[in-house]
Amino acid sequence: MIASKITTRYAKSLLDLAIEQNQLEECYNDLIAVENLCVESSDFTLMLKSPIINTSKKLIIIKSLFEKKLSKLTYLFIELITNKKREPLLHLIAKNFIELYKIHHKIITASVTTAIALDKELKEKVESFVKKNLDRVVELKEEINEDIVGGAIIKVGDFQIDDSVRKQLKELKNSYNKNLFIKDF
Numbered sequence: 001m002i003a004s005k006i007t008t009r010y011a012k013s014l015l016d017l018a019i020e021q022n023q024l025e026e027c028y029n030d031l032i033a034v035e036n037l038c039v040e041s042s043d044f045t046l047m048l049k050s051p052i053i054n055t056s057k058k059l060i061i062i063k064s065l066f067e068k069k070l071s072k073l074t075y076l077f078i079e080l081i082t083n084k085k086r087e088p089l090l091h092l093i094a095k096n097f098i099e100l101y102k103i104h105h106k107i108i109t110a111s112v113t114t115a116i117a118l119d120k121e122l123k124e125k126v127e128s129f130v131k132k133n134l135d136r137v138v139e140l141k142e143e144i145n146e147d148i149v150g151g152a153i154i155k156v157g158d159f160q161i162d163d164s165v166r167k168q169l170k171e172l173k174n175s176y177n178k179n180l181f182i183k184d185f
Contacts, residue, residue, distance in 0.1 A: 011096035030074035038091035108136040113153040
């Protein structure tokens with residue numbers, strides 16, 4: 001809980017500063033790259049969390065990785081949190097920043113699970129359905145799960161529409177399992 005508050009505060013501070021300096025898009029793209037690095041490289045994440053590696057060595061590694069690849073604001077921010085010994089939280093700060101960016105731009109992530117890949121026309125229909133009902137820009141993530149047999153499962157936040165054949169088969173099975181001749185009291 002405490003780490004969550006800290007990461008949210010750092011992410012919010014960077015968001016406010018990026019908006020103020022008109023560098024929001026650059027920071028967003030930079031932090032997506034940082035988050036991807038944290039997800040893909042367990043060595044990098046372990047280095048950030050290691051109490052054995054001192055801050056000056058971490059700064060040298062961070063400088064070699066990021067100084068020329070990230071915007072100056074993002075690089076200085078990462079350097080600042082490293083100097084404050086908050087570098088183990090970099091991944092969570094990046095995630096929080098991305099979420100705050102999406103909230104700022106009214107972007108919502110919708111997940112669509114289907115048995116086969118969606119074609120372009122169907123993707124557009126799903127996006128327009130979600131956009132019409134929620135009045136937000138839609139970022140669509142497609143998942144393929146052959147176990148649902150057919151149909152689709154759409155998830156947006158806590159809301160879910162399950163119109164899969166698997167669900168319909170389960171409902172049909174449950175209706176046949178009910179004995180209609182026994183009176184339910």
